[in-house]
Amino acid sequence: MKTQIEQNGIVTLTPEVANGLSNSEMWNDDLRPTTLSEHSWKGLNFATLWIGMCLCIPAYTMASGMISLGMNWWQAIGTIFLGNVIVLIPILLNSHAGTKFGIPYPVFARLWFGSKGAHIPALARAIVAAGWFGINTWIGTTAIDTLLSASFSAWANLTGHTAIVFAVFWALNVVVAYKGPQAIKVLGLIATPVVGISAIILLIWAFTHSGGWGPILSTPSKFNTAGEFFKVFFPALTGVIAFWATLALNIPDFCRYAKSQKSQMIAQSFSLPITMSIFSFIGIAVTSATVVIFGSALWDPVQLLAKFPPFVIFLGTLVIVIASLTINVGANIVAPARAIENLNPKRITFGLGALITGLFAILMQPWYIMENFGNYIFGWLGTYGALLGPIDGIAIADYWLVRRRQMALNELYDPNGRYSYLSGFNKNGVYALIIGVAIPVLGLFIPGLHFLWDNAWTFGLFISIAAYTFLMKGDKSVLQPGEYEQITSFKNSTSDSLTDSVENMNVDLY
Template identity: 65%
Template sequence: MKTQVDSNGIVTLTREGEALVKDSPLYNEGLRPTTMEEHNWTSYNFASLWIGMSICLPTYAMAGGLISLGMNWWQAIITIILGNCIVLIPILLNSHAGTKFGIPYPVFARLWFGSKGAHIPAVARGLIGAGWFGINCWFGGAAIDTLLMSMTDWGNVPGHLWISFLGFWAINVWVAYRGPEAIRKMEAWAAPVLIIMSLALLIWALTSAGGWGPMLSAPSKFATTGEFLKVFFPALTGAIAFWATMALNIPDFCRYAKSQKAQVVGQSSALPTTMGFFSFIGVAVTSATVVIYGEALWDPAAVLAKFSPLAIFFGTIGIVLATLTTNVAANIVAPARAVENLAPRRLSYQNGALIAGFVGLLMQPWYILENFGNYIFLWLGTYGALLGPIDGIAIADYWLVRKRRIHLTELYKTNGIYSYKSGYNTHALWAMLIGIAIPFICKYIPGLTIVWDNAWTIGLLISLAVYTWVMKGNASIISAKQYEQVTSQAAAGKAS
């Protein structure tokens, strides 16, 4: 029986296929494959998604963190751009599965970890997303607090910083609660606004300082190549890990893509360029503040606080918009889907969004942001070591093991071929643990710390190789003939 139909590279369930699984405990409206009509995201939607997510306070501050560690401006910017070009590869590879089969990340994870085992990578990604949610809320809340103090007597209010933080957190949760379609619409108009405001800030800095400023002419603090590389590799891992979360759950968005071309063009054109561009603005504006104010102001809110009340008002709107577009898209969808996947019949995306918001508070973002060492090495480096192996397993399973063939209805069966033994694929568990353990052990072996410094990349490659090897001939792999037996081909140009 044909349970799925392929129309121009987009696979959807047939009526017969949907009837088979719609009553399954693993199926609900948020986790089901998308319909052909729901594949409506264009290249512009994906470009605006990444522009909206990349123009944020953590991006602005990232280059500053690298400069504080000893890099000069161009070393910091190149490190960030290179890291984003590297992470773009797994983003595009995992995007293909989401686009072709219309499945969200937790369902995609059932393919390689099993119907129950999928909770492991889904919750791991969700916890990190919730942590980022808290970090962005703290950035945004602190910025709003600074701006309010510059305009009013807000600083005399007891607990004013915490009030700003919790108020901004509540706004983020409310927007996220409205769902992915609301996110798409917000990103579409927010992206050009954020670009214009970023350019305005850069133009102000150049004209007010009479040039680029001293920071762009300051040399690197590293005397030798060896000294530079000791910072470069962990910094590169941090730059990769910045979006390593999205490399996993990008199917949550690409399941709505009109075509593979739409998601590839939109993402490739926007991610590395916007991250490099906005990081450079952070460096250039901070450099200008040395000339204008006699000190380096890395916090854009501190810069705006010196402007006129009208400029502060519009600047506050820009900061709120920049943080919202990043937070609700990059950091709440994945944990909300992970929570929903725990009990699809009892929990919804909206329940997940609320729970993720509260978990973000428990992650204590104020501690993570206490200094750049915590931010780049403790936070970004550590979770990069966790997510790299999961990324490797996802890529290996879809591209090397299954060769892009998925039996959709089996993903929603408690006893289907993707349930493995008792709902867990132990091959994936071992591949993940090996990919995490080897870099972690090398961290404590003299001469091998470079493996830990590149934990995301090396962990990804190790788990990819191990998983591909142990999954050879696995019973869950369907052949080309079996795939044809359940998949019908729609006439060109027609939707299912």
């Protein structure tokens, strides 16, 4: 029996199967596979999504930490570029599954952890995202509050002014996220030109007012030997990778709307590493110029904008709001909202999941966390890198090495299907995760193996790939040779009249 249709590399369910699954406890309108008409995101949409998320305050100041540790400007930019190229690999590998089968991350996780076990990787990703949501909301809050205080003297004297800004900005983030990923698509189209043009204007201002690039760009590296450099380089590289390691997991949440594999791959390949590198360079160049103009290095763009006239401060506030909103909604709300929704698909919607995520972020009290920002980022969140790397490895190994990009889409929504494994848990996925986490953790206790912990995400990724591939040999959940062809109806032309009628039926059903 044909249960799914593959057309131009995109797989959708047949109308009969979709209708039969609509009452499943594992199905709702947000978690179901996308239809052909919903595969509407072009390369431009993915480019604007990444550019919008990359143009943020943490990216602007990322190189500052590396320079403070002794790197010169081109070593810092090179590290940033290389780290983003590396993390781009798992992003593209997991993007393929989302694009081909139209499934979000929590449903994708059912494939390798089971119908119930999927909550493990989904909630692990969600906790990190919720933490970042609170942090970025607080960063945006302090930026807006500082700029308002610089513009209006009465605002600084208003009781609870920071709390007011936080409440309003938090609500704005949740409202936009409540509209779902399609609202993020529109937000990216708005944010990209606004923030991008503003960054270019700031760069031109810095160059013209400083009479050049300033001293930071001419300062040499402080490292005398290659050994001294690499001691800083590898932890810094891991930090750059970790910056987007979370998106490497839940990128199917966005790529499930991609029009084609080619469009999303090309757009992401160029937009992520190039944007991060260019924006970090702008941060370095502008900061270098501030040494000449103001007599000290101003790495924080908020502190810099506070020195301009009120009208410029107002415009800067709008740009920072847009930048913070784009990265927060796109990178930090979608994943936890989907994970929460997956706990009970029939009762929890994506919008409710977004609201719960926002409330959880408040309970984490980011204003207290930010009092010890360094320990939080490099301690708690850095530790989560040791968990997310192995999960990434398991996802890649399952889709590319174990199943070779073939699955029975309908059985991801069947509580008694092949992907429910034993009592809803794939023990091989759990074992691979434990192995992938445990080995890098040894670096915390054995001095000679500390390099394992310094590169926990990378080692965890490759260890879990090897472990999971070995453990899944001969697993009954894997389609047998020829079975994919038996359950799949192949359509080659988008103009095929039968395909058009099927797509229309799909849209009506969904």
